[in-house]
Amino acid sequence: MKGHGKKLFIWFIAGILLLLFLIIAVLIGKGKNDQKGYRLIYIPKTTDANNDFWTLLMEGVEMAAEEYQVEIQIVAPDTEEDYERQNELIEWAISCEPDAILLSPCSYTETTPYAEKVVEAGIPLIFIDSCLDKEMGDAIIATNNVKLGEKQGEFIKQFVKEESRIAIVGHVKNSSTALEREEGVRKGLGEYEERIVDVVFCDSDYDKAYELMEELIREHPDIDLVAGLNEYSAVGAARAIRDLGLTGKVKVFGTDSSLEEIQMLEEGIFEGIVIQNPFKMGYMGVEATVKILNGERILKNVDSGCELITRENTYTEENQKLLFPFKEE
Numbered sequence: 001m002k003g004h005g006k007k008l009f010i011w012f013i014a015g016i017l018l019l020l021f022l023i024i025a026v027l028i029g030k031g032k033n034d035q036k037g038y039r040l041i042y043i044p045k046t047t048d049a050n051n052d053f054w055t056l057l058m059e060g061v062e063m064a065a066e067e068y069q070v071e072i073q074i075v076a077p078d079t080e081e082d083y084e085r086q087n088e089l090i091e092w093a094i095s096c097e098p099d100a101i102l103l104s105p106c107s108y109t110e111t112t113p114y115a116e117k118v119v120e121a122g123i124p125l126i127f128i129d130s131c132l133d134k135e136m137g138d139a140i141i142a143t144n145n146v147k148l149g150e151k152q153g154e155f156i157k158q159f160v161k162e163e164s165r166i167a168i169v170g171h172v173k174n175s176s177t178a179l180e181r182e183e184g185v186r187k188g189l190g191e192y193e194e195r196i197v198d199v200v201f202c203d204s205d206y207d208k209a210y211e212l213m214e215e216l217i218r219e220h221p222d223i224d225l226v227a228g229l230n231e232y233s234a235v236g237a238a239r240a241i242r243d244l245g246l247t248g249k250v251k252v253f254g255t256d257s258s259l260e261e262i263q264m265l266e267e268g269i270f271e272g273i274v275i276q277n278p279f280k281m282g283y284m285g286v287e288a289t290v291k292i293l294n295g296e297r298i299l300k301n302v303d304s305g306c307e308l309i310t311r312e313n314t315y316t317e318e319n320q321k322l323l324f325p326f327k328e329e
Helices: 002-036 052-067 083-095 112-120 145-157 176-195 206-219 231-243 259-267 278-293 317-323
Strands: 039-043 071-074 100-103 125-128 139-142 166-170 196-201 225-228 251-255 270-275 301-303 307-310
Touching (some): 100 278, 139 278, 166 176, 166 206, 176 196, 196 206, 231 251
Parallel strands (some): 100 125, 125 139, 225 251
16 A cells, blocks of 8 residues: 555646646747747838848848747738838738738838828837838837948948049938938048039949949049949949949949859959848847837837958958858858
């Protein structure tokens, strides 16, 4: 009997331990499920697979969503300038009643009334990459675009000669990034701002940027310095300069860090490129959203950073990590 009672006691203790284990597992699982329960919708300017900036940004978004165990749906217009389609998607997203909406506005002004609808619906709103002409939302994770333009302008300034003429090839005319980067370039150029002969916008289209650059050279054959304000505008303009046989004679300064841009930098078509950190930007956007939903306090304006890359500093360890964020150690 004593042996039987001892065996029953052991089974009783084992049962209690198993029950405690199951309770703990359920509580942990519930916590994870609560996190997984967050449903987010991200509306970038485009999901163009040919654009390395947006590709990397969305990879950052998706990695953060996986790590923080949240569901995220990404929908976007086909092109960056299509603010009307983006506005339709914002209204659709509101109707889905997600836990939060992340947005990269196509237009600095035309997207504002639709972003206001998100706020009016009581849905947390987080901006990534771009902002609007009215302060709203719970957080902005973006490059300081005035600083980006200023770095570019200060670098261009070193190449200005007495007879120099400067052209700026922008992306989307009414986007906050284009407006702020142009402002920064002008600020960086300082007293040489008056050398700017024209500012054109390619609607974030490589071919249009190419054609605009050709037209600029025809109309202003004395142009010798060109600033491209995003990947589309910089690459399109640089392709035109290369194909016109003007490499070296017309110095091009780019923005962003696609593989083509890096190759053009090595070939001497670009004198320098100011790069952002789109992967980090996308990751931090989702991270900030989860923290907001969890009731944590965060900085409302987060600068994801930018760096000037030249042929001289391309191969530093720090810059290689920025240019190739997935490069193995």
